Amino acid sequence: MPVEIDIGHVARLARLDLSDDELEGYKNQLGLILEHAARVQSLDAEPQVENAHPLGLFNIFRDDVVLPSLDRDEVMASAPETADGYFVVPPVMEGE
Amino acid sequence: MSWEPVIGIEAHVELLTDSKMFCGCAVGFGAEPNTDVCPTCLGLPGALPVPNKAAIESIMAIGLALNCEVSERSVFHRKNYFYADLPKNYQISQFDNPVCTGGYLDIEVEGVTHRVGIERAHMEEDTGKSTHVGAGGRIHAAESTLLDFNRSGVPLVEIVSRPEIRGAEESRAYAQELRSLIVELGVSDARLEEGSMRFDANVSIREQGSSELGTKVEVKNMNSFRSLERAVEHEIARQIELADSGGTVVQETRHWDEEAGVTHSMRTKEGSSDYRYFVEPDLVPMVLDRQWVQRIREGLPELPAQRRERYRGDGLGEALAGVLTAVDPALRHVYEVAVAEGAEPKAAANWVTGEVIGWSRRHEVEPSELQLDGAALAELVGMVGEGKISSSAAKEVLDGVLSGEGSPARVAASRDLIQISDRASLGDLVAKMLESNPKAVEGYRGGDEKVVGFLVGQVMRATQGKADPRVVDELLREQLLA
Amino acid sequence: MPGVAEAGRRLRDGDTTAVRLLEGALERAARYEAQVHAFLTIDREWALETAGRADADLADGIDRGPLHGIPIALKDNMCTRGIETTAASQILAGYRPPYDATVVARLGEGGAVVVGKTNLDEFAMGSSTENSAYGPTYNPWDTTRVAGGSSGGSAAAVAIGSAVAALGSDTGGSIRQPASLCGVVGMKPTYGTVSRYGLIAFASSLDQIGPLTRTVEDSALTLEAIWGHDPLDGTSFSGRYPDPKSGLNRGVAGLRVGVVKELAGDGYEPAVESAIGEMVSRLESAGVEIVEVSLPSFEIALSAYYLIAPAECSANLARFDGIRYGHRGQGATTEALMARSRAEGFGPEVTRRILLGTYALSAGYYDAFYGQAQRVRAAIQEDFARAYQQVDVLVSPTSPTVAFEAGARTADPLAMYLSDICTIPSNLAGHPAMSLPVGLDDQGLPVGFQVMAPPLGEEVMYQVAAEVERLAGFDLSPGLQEVAS
Numbered sequence A: 001m002p003v004e005i006d007i008g009h010v011a012r013l014a015r016l017d018l019s020d021d022e023l024e025g026y027k028n029q030l031g032l033i034l035e036h037a038a039r040v041q042s043l044d045a046e047p048q049v050e051n052a053h054p055l056g057l058f059n060i061f062r063d064d065v066v067l068p069s070l071d072r073d074e075v076m077a078s079a080p081e082t083a084d085g086y087f088v089v090p091p092v093m094e095g096e
Numbered sequence B: 001m002s003w004e005p006v007i008g009i010e011a012h013v014e015l016l017t018d019s020k021m022f023c024g025c026a027v028g029f030g031a032e033p034n035t036d037v038c039p040t041c042l043g044l045p046g047a048l049p050v051p052n053k054a055a056i057e058s059i060m061a062i063g064l065a066l067n068c069e070v071s072e073r074s075v076f077h078r079k080n081y082f083y084a085d086l087p088k089n090y091q092i093s094q095f096d097n098p099v100c101t102g103g104y105l106d107i108e109v110e111g112v113t114h115r116v117g118i119e120r121a122h123m124e125e126d127t128g129k130s131t132h133v134g135a136g137g138r139i140h141a142a143e144s145t146l147l148d149f150n151r152s153g154v155p156l157v158e159i160v161s162r163p164e165i166r167g168a169e170e171s172r173a174y175a176q177e178l179r180s181l182i183v184e185l186g187v188s189d190a191r192l193e194e195g196s197m198r199f200d201a202n203v204s205i206r207e208q209g210s211s212e213l214g215t216k217v218e219v220k221n222m223n224s225f226r227s228l229e230r231a232v233e234h235e236i237a238r239q240i241e242l243a244d245s246g247g248t249v250v251q252e253t254r255h256w257d258e259e260a261g262v263t264h265s266m267r268t269k270e271g272s273s274d275y276r277y278f279v280e281p282d283l284v285p286m287v288l289d290r291q292w293v294q295r296i297r298e299g300l301p302e303l304p305a306q307r308r309e310r311y312r313g314d315g316l317g318e319a320l321a322g323v324l325t326a327v328d329p330a331l332r333h334v335y336e337v338a339v340a341e342g343a344e345p346k347a348a349a350n351w352v353t354g355e356v357i358g359w360s361r362r363h364e365v366e367p368s369e370l371q372l373d374g375a376a377l378a379e380l381v382g383m384v385g386e387g388k389i390s391s392s393a394a395k396e397v398l399d400g401v402l403s404g405e406g407s408p409a410r411v412a413a414s415r416d417l418i419q420i421s422d423r424a425s426l427g428d429l430v431a432k433m434l435e436s437n438p439k440a441v442e443g444y445r446g447g448d449e450k451v452v453g454f455l456v457g458q459v460m461r462a463t464q465g466k467a468d469p470r471v472v473d474e475l476l477r478e479q480l481l482a
Numbered sequence C: 001m002p003g004v005a006e007a008g009r010r011l012r013d014g015d016t017t018a019v020r021l022l023e024g025a026l027e028r029a030a031r032y033e034a035q036v037h038a039f040l041t042i043d044r045e046w047a048l049e050t051a052g053r054a055d056a057d058l059a060d061g062i063d064r065g066p067l068h069g070i071p072i073a074l075k076d077n078m079c080t081r082g083i084e085t086t087a088a089s090q091i092l093a094g095y096r097p098p099y100d101a102t103v104v105a106r107l108g109e110g111g112a113v114v115v116g117k118t119n120l121d122e123f124a125m126g127s128s129t130e131n132s133a134y135g136p137t138y139n140p141w142d143t144t145r146v147a148g149g150s151s152g153g154s155a156a157a158v159a160i161g162s163a164v165a166a167l168g169s170d171t172g173g174s175i176r177q178p179a180s181l182c183g184v185v186g187m188k189p190t191y192g193t194v195s196r197y198g199l200i201a202f203a204s205s206l207d208q209i210g211p212l213t214r215t216v217e218d219s220a221l222t223l224e225a226i227w228g229h230d231p232l233d234g235t236s237f238s239g240r241y242p243d244p245k246s247g248l249n250r251g252v253a254g255l256r257v258g259v260v261k262e263l264a265g266d267g268y269e270p271a272v273e274s275a276i277g278e279m280v281s282r283l284e285s286a287g288v289e290i291v292e293v294s295l296p297s298f299e300i301a302l303s304a305y306y307l308i309a310p311a312e313c314s315a316n317l318a319r320f321d322g323i324r325y326g327h328r329g330q331g332a333t334t335e336a337l338m339a340r341s342r343a344e345g346f347g348p349e350v351t352r353r354i355l356l357g358t359y360a361l362s363a364g365y366y367d368a369f370y371g372q373a374q375r376v377r378a379a380i381q382e383d384f385a386r387a388y389q390q391v392d393v394l395v396s397p398t399s400p401t402v403a404f405e406a407g408a409r410t411a412d413p414l415a416m417y418l419s420d421i422c423t424i425p426s427n428l429a430g431h432p433a434m435s436l437p438v439g440l441d442d443q444g445l446p447v448g449f450q451v452m453a454p455p456l457g458e459e460v461m462y463q464v465a466a467e468v469e470r471l472a473g474f475d476l477s478p479g480l481q482e483v484a485s
Ligand SMILES: [Mg+2]
Pocket: B012, B124, B158
């Protein structure tokens, strides 16, 4: 089945700033891959996986105990821009 | 044409656990920026979440208190959207099987009780905090944004009401009732001004009597009960005006501007709200077995509705029971003990909700700091009942007790407020009074009733008001007729 | 170069030291890296320091176990505190994590010596290690060919002997397929038995860390050092673990081995099929009952995988936004900055999979793609369960082909994806599986034999693998003479 893809919308959802040429290229490749992937539809509806874990594990929790946090300087060392203990970014666009 | 407002409220409550939802970082407010952080709540490569059991038990308690069904099986989902203060750029939340579904909360507006349906309550994690520095407070005017992730990953419970709220006043009542219930459960400090409890309102209007829902507008950024009420009021008016002038309401999110008292639209990019929910593959399902739910149910404290009922049972009227239910827990405790010590409930409740609160306000003393215990209140109520002190003297006694002068009996004595009611000593006094007022006696025997009042007055004056007027009256009549 | 067990014996007999073992590994790396490029980072000081400590401990009578003093290579998607960890991506160039992955901590407790961080396809997305932002890894048996992927660097390092053992991660075959192409032993444990904490996630429900080694015994020894319950991983198994070593010398008489009908035929190289067929008949003569089994859902496993893995990766890789770490692009708003950072930082295959997964989860397509893929996953688990009622283990080729020419499949994603057709079902089911070499084709390239087992079936899996190893008598000596120069 041919798959329709609004590649611009998908790239926006994925926060990828791609050129029109790049978008066109990816759109074509996605089309081919999705045609192959669409074979999953040949399976007539089986029960949905209740629990993907092969050992069927459930109820894995932590007790409410405080553990040491990271050293801020070590964290900030890998940050592109910081100011007195904060990470810094340009203005967040309104409504974003 | 006449319109009916339809409102649904989404509340977010930050839980007061020691550690965060999915990591061991402290839930510490007001810490230095980015000090309560670890690989998990900073979204570092390779970090994994593990859910906090105490948070799960808190949301179960909230659900049960809201008369919800606690799901046998519940799972976490990823809610995908990019935002600077969301470290993983997805929020771990719940989509199609939340922990709690289908409850209700009763609210009271002007003495009338409304039942507001609860759609669901689900578990999620909070985001970090953005501070927009630069021109003005307006987000879009910021020159740059500072990010602090201390709040990132704090356990958050989202409580969604059904669209069954009819107006601004009911919205406020719902929010206040919900908050007092959360505080009662002790799972959150629920401070609106600090954002540990937050409300968004979905507002729409429809023709009076119509049953379908109109286009809803989500109103955000209200940080007090008053601003919630104002925002909803304003939004209803805006929509009605729009509709009456032939316009149509568009589905959007609007920001409440406290100063200007208006909501303004937040343009959201089309498609930007496709959250692509899917089951969180880093977590396994939760199975909330019935014994566990029962254990949580048994651990619930007495809730406001139940307490109001119990006070009615004490014989307090509707109104008094309502007032007492809402007063500071310390004052309710004084009442509870006094009644246990044998005080007449209605009298005890009247003292607590009247004189005692008044005194603590006048002297600006926290109710929990008051030097009045239930036993003392019981003693005071008893003394009035037995006529040991007059009700006006009792107010002075209370002032003495609250001022730390000791027990009611002690204060009554030291402030010399005990009524004289023993018949022997008052009898002599009355006899003297009759001797020295022969004319009055004449008049009485001549059928003039008024003189009794006059004579009682004389005795009271002679005792500086400490005589028990009822006893004096009796004795006078006896001797006059003798 | 000795294996883990052999090197351990020599260490304890005093015939060698951890420092000498390390120097041997570093010396081989120095000789072959130019042609093979197995490593992204080699931190000599760090390695020599740990090796020195390992020797000192042994001298003081402190023996930390089978990996004590053993030079081990780590795939560069496992976080090492203070040591550059890039996942072979531009977006993490120069990134030094502030914490260690659980497996790294366990290696440390076990006295192992980390030689360096090995090359991979960017974020483990690929089957040839050609998608590395830092250049491909080549196959030690023929350096015009690929090493396989995504753990190509770890496989090549073990084949060369620039590490005695290595750790890789396997999401759709990323340990087993390169092991197969490089002629080493590669093993993916039962999902939930090796902690993923500190493994830079590709697809959380499929990723598992596992060992790449020279021998089956080494594989079991390395596995035992890294697996076990971890409270930092919310999918970690806390029950009783199998004992992989116990079956190693037990033989296979009386076991039932299933040959998977669907993993043969079209697209499988004759040399591969004959090598597998020969080993199957040898097993039969060794006393195994051979049963042909059919698992129909395997036909659409690849399709399901290429929806589920990209969907999870689209969320897992959302955190790389240029704000807290990693590459930052220019942008007037945070939104623009994020979109630029990501477009600049991710390579084409990663970008392709993020777009694919985002699409598969988006409104209107979810049910037809992601939802349906999850149903296929359930069907695969059911097919496996049915098969394991008849047999103890399943066998197949690890890959339809031997190592292919570098560049041959880079232009055709689908052709590349097909390299994992035999390995993907075990990831979708979360079952253990391993690959070991059974011979060379006529061009002298290794052929890998895959053994699959039910959840926590590691014991019987190693039992069979050990027998296959004995029967194959494979000699791990890649054309090193050619490589050396
Ligand atoms: Mg929410």
